[in-house]
Amino acid sequence: MSALTMNLTATASEENSFDSAPEQTVVEDTVGFPLVDDPKIRARNASVFYGDKQAIFNIDLDIGKHEVIAMIGPSGCGKSTFLRTINRMNDTVDGCRVSGEFLLEEDNIYGSKMDVVELRARVGMVFQKPNPFPKSIFDNVAYGPKIHGLAGSRVELDEIVENSLKRAGLWAEVKDRLQQPGTGLSGGQQQRLCIARAISISPEVILMDEPCSALDPIATARIEELIAELAENYTIVIVTHSMQQAARVSHRTAYFHLGKLVEVNETEKVFTTPEHKLTEAYITGRFG
Amino acid sequence: MSKSSKPNATTERIRQTLAKRYRAEKRFRLYGVVAILFGLLCVATLFVDIIGKGHGAFRQTYIQLSVDYDADILGISDINDAQQLALADFSGLVKKSLRTRFSDVSGRKDKRQLYRLVSNSAEYDLTDRLKTAPALLGQSEKRWVLADDDIDTYFKSLNSSDGAFVGRTSEKQQQWVQSLIDAGQIELRFNSQFFSNGDSREPEQAGIGGAIVGSLFTLFITLALSFPIGVAAAVYLEEFAPKNRWTDFIEVNINNLAAVPSIIFGLLGLAIFINFFHVPRSVPVIGGLVLAVMTLPTIIISSRAAIKAVPPSIREAGIGIGASPVQVVLHHVLPLALPGMLTGTIIGMAQALGETAPLLMIGMVAFIVDVPGGFTDPATVLPVQIFLWADSPERAFVEKTSAAIMVLLAFLITMNTFAVILRKRLERRW
Ligand SMILES: Nc1ncnc2c1ncn2[C@@H]1O[C@H](COP(=O)(O)OP(=O)(O)O)[C@@H](O)[C@H]1O
Ligand SMILES: [Mg+2]
Numbered sequence: 001m002s003a004l005t006m007n008l009t010a011t012a013s014e015e016n017s018f019d020s021a022p023e024q025t026v027v028e029d030t031v032g033f034p035l036v037d038d039p040k041i042r043a044r045n046a047s048v049f050y051g052d053k054q055a056i057f058n059i060d061l062d063i064g065k066h067e068v069i070a071m072i073g074p075s076g077c078g079k080s081t082f083l084r085t086i087n088r089m090n091d092t093v094d095g096c097r098v099s100g101e102f103l104l105e106e107d108n109i110y111g112s113k114m115d116v117v118e119l120r121a122r123v124g125m126v127f128q129k130p131n132p133f134p135k136s137i138f139d140n141v142a143y144g145p146k147i148h149g150l151a152g153s154r155v156e157l158d159e160i161v162e163n164s165l166k167r168a169g170l171w172a173e174v175k176d177r178l179q180q181p182g183t184g185l186s187g188g189q190q191q192r193l194c195i196a197r198a199i200s201i202s203p204e205v206i207l208m209d210e211p212c213s214a215l216d217p218i219a220t221a222r223i224e225e226l227i228a229e230l231a232e233n234y235t236i237v238i239v240t241h242s243m244q245q246a247a248r249v250s251h252r253t254a255y256f257h258l259g260k261l262v263e264v265n266e267t268e269k270v271f272t273t274p275e276h277k278l279t280e281a282y283i284t285g286r287f288g
Numbered sequence: 289m290s291k292s293s294k295p296n297a298t299t300e301r302i303r304q305t306l307a308k309r310y311r312a313e314k315r316f317r318l319y320g321v322v323a324i325l326f327g328l329l330c331v332a333t334l335f336v337d338i339i340g341k342g343h344g345a346f347r348q349t350y351i352q353l354s355v356d357y358d359a360d361i362l363g364i365s366d367i368n369d370a371q372q373l374a375l376a377d378f379s380g381l382v383k384k385s386l387r388t389r390f391s392d393v394s395g396r397k398d399k400r401q402l403y404r405l406v407s408n409s410a411e412y413d414l415t416d417r418l419k420t421a422p423a424l425l426g427q428s429e430k431r432w433v434l435a436d437d438d439i440d441t442y443f444k445s446l447n448s449s450d451g452a453f454v455g456r457t458s459e460k461q462q463q464w465v466q467s468l469i470d471a472g473q474i475e476l477r478f479n480s481q482f483f484s485n486g487d488s489r490e491p492e493q494a495g496i497g498g499a500i501v502g503s504l505f506t507l508f509i510t511l512a513l514s515f516p517i518g519v520a521a522a523v524y525l526e527e528f529a530p531k532n533r534w535t536d537f538i539e540v541n542i543n544n545l546a547a548v549p550s551i552i553f554g555l556l557g558l559a560i561f562i563n564f565f566h567v568p569r570s571v572p573v574i575g576g577l578v579l580a581v582m583t584l585p586t587i588i589i590s591s592r593a594a595i596k597a598v599p600p601s602i603r604e605a606g607i608g609i610g611a612s613p614v615q616v617v618l619h620h621v622l623p624l625a626l627p628g629m630l631t632g633t634i635i636g637m638a639q640a641l642g643e644t645a646p647l648l649m650i651g652m653v654a655f656i657v658d659v660p661g662g663f664t665d666p667a668t669v670l671p672v673q674i675f676l677w678a679d680s681p682e683r684a685f686v687e688k689t690s691a692a693i694m695v696l697l698a699f700l701i702t703m704n705t706f707a708v709i710l711r712k713r714l715e716r717r718w
């Protein structure tokens with residue numbers, strides 16, 4: 001607690017323009033409305049530790065059905081860490097420990113009855129760096145349905161691949177070269193291929209961790225359009241370092257600061273009249 | 289003023305140090321070139337020496353005899369009687385042919401020298417000949433038979449710049465050789481027996497066929513054991529094992545094993561496989577076992593490096609789509625790591641192919657004439673054969689030794705080239 005305050009005082013004195021009331025620099029409770037009715041994902045008292053170091057502090061957050069929620073905040077504030085608790089990607093990190101309650105609808109994500117393989121089929125993920133498998137475009141998309149046994153026949157598989165690529169807005173560009181390596185595509189195409197791969201197993205939620213940070217503005221614009229389209233069918237959690245992107249694609253925005261959830265509000269409200277001083281400082285570019 | 293002169297002074301300074309830096313760079317590059325040239329020179333010397341000494345072994349001296357398959361000398365009345373054929377005096381037939389060719393030779397001593405012009409394998413050659421062509425009985429034909437190794441060495445040295453190597457040949461024998469040369473009845477022919485025969489006390493009959501087959505059998509066992517075990521160990525250690533003191537301990541020990549002198553593995557094989565498990569000695573199975581144990585650390589270390597080199601993003605992609613840990617390994621990690629694993633394995637195999645010391649400990653140094661027909665037949669391997677021949681006193685074994693080294697090097701170069709090609713072919717970009 002005191003470390004947080006000190007850190008901010010240092011920032012304030014350095015910049016000489018940030019004089020805030022002390023009670024506003026201490027994150028006591030999340031301001032705005034972090035909780036919704038009938039959520040898709042419910043996180044309560046969520047904490048994450050890497051060894052002895054705590055990266056996420058007692059976060060309460062709901063993510064609604066068919067909602068696009070953006071997570072913003074300075075780097076190292078725990079956005080990715082929180083995101084990865086939702087599909088238990090943190091399980092693969094040595095020394096990582098998660099506490100709190102996480103529900104995907106009625107199912108306890110960290111409960112003993114939850115199978116991680118099934119969880120990850122229900123919660124898809126798109127990573128920061130496009131990471132297609134070093135296989136053909138077709139095989140990249142077909143892989144998920146294959147291992148989960150979603151296609152009964154070759155025809156069905158072809159259909160799934162085609163539909164996924166269409167929904168990812170990539171079909172027109174690759175339909176004539178499905179057998180060529182996915183790694184031969186451009187960065188933006190690769191990322192759309194990864195999105196096609198993620199939606200090929202019809203997940204309920206798609207997690208996106210800075211999906212456009214490695215892409216040029218045009219490719220970024222395409223992905224943003226795509227996110228808007230996908231929101232009709234999926235719940236999307238997107239981490240982004242671009243506030244414009246958050247403003248363009250999301251319904252609600254969550255602002256993280258040093259492992260704490262500072263403010264969650266309607267995106268428009270966050271970017272026009274933020275409730276918390278820290279949020280305001282961040283979106284006005286005073287630190288980040 | 290000071291503002292404009294200051295950058296100039298800095299530039300001047302940089303220029304001065306630049307010249308120095310370039311000199312240092314040039315010097316450094318020169319060291320590298322010298323080192324490489326020295327290495328190449330050593331290799332070239334080795335090759336020139338070995339090829340110079342060994343190329344002769346691929347051709348062997350043959351002498352043409354007119355053989356009269358005389359039923360009386362042979363003592364055969366019925367050509368279809370196998371027993372008669374087995375007991376027949378083909379040695380006498382060879383002697384008779386030589387006496388006919390050099391009819392002026394008389395006296396026991398001279399005759400004995402005359403008979404020593406041809407290899408004692410000549411009689412077996414004629415036996416086989418008559419067996420395959422029974423109609424020749426009572427007929428005569430001209431037949432090229434293998435010359436004795438002393439004659440072979442002498443004949444090969446006749447045109448050499450250092451003068452003829454007389455060795456153990458007598459003056460009479462040299463005259464006979466001259467007479468054969470004049471008649472065109474002695475010549476060098478391609479020595480196919482060198483590749484098909486096993487070892488022999490007679491250099492002209494000795495071949496590396498047995499050793500090559502022994503090496504292949506042994507390497508097969510080595511590969512069949514060490515590749516799957518090595519890859520499984522590497523995959524487990526990299527992908528599934530918890531990181532704790534035990535796995536650290538295992539890792540340190542694997543690295544230590546890679547540095548253990550190979551002869552220790554031979555002693556281990558002797559103590560455990562032979563004395564405890566009673567695996568027979570001198571057979572490819574025991575050789576393969578010992579070499580597999582010796583090669584394991586190499587394969588494990590290179591396989592782990594190959595697995596480590598697989599980008600984590602690929603693993604994450606697999607996990608993210610819901611692949612189980614085993615599926616991630618089988619579908620994504622192994623295919624990408626395979627080229628590196630295979631390269632390490634082939635290099636390990638090349639090492640095993642050239643290994644001698646541990647095999648001496650487990651009896652693969654025995655004198656074995658027969659080409660092994662299976663994994664449990666007594667066998668020797670190429671490097672041990674080289675060791676044995678290098679130790680033999682006969683002059684003719686010098687060129688055999690070098691020729692065997694050439695064959696071994698050819699195998700090694702082929703394997704290493706194969707490793708490079710395999711890596712290039714299988715390597716995929718991501
Ligand atoms: N694998 C890890 N091991 C240890 N610490 C980690 C690991 N991943 C992230 N952290 C730490 O957790 C904090 C949050 O990181 P992260 O969630 O990646 O931040 P963000 O995505 O917001 O930039 C950082 O302080 C980071 O150093
Ligand atoms: Mg991050």
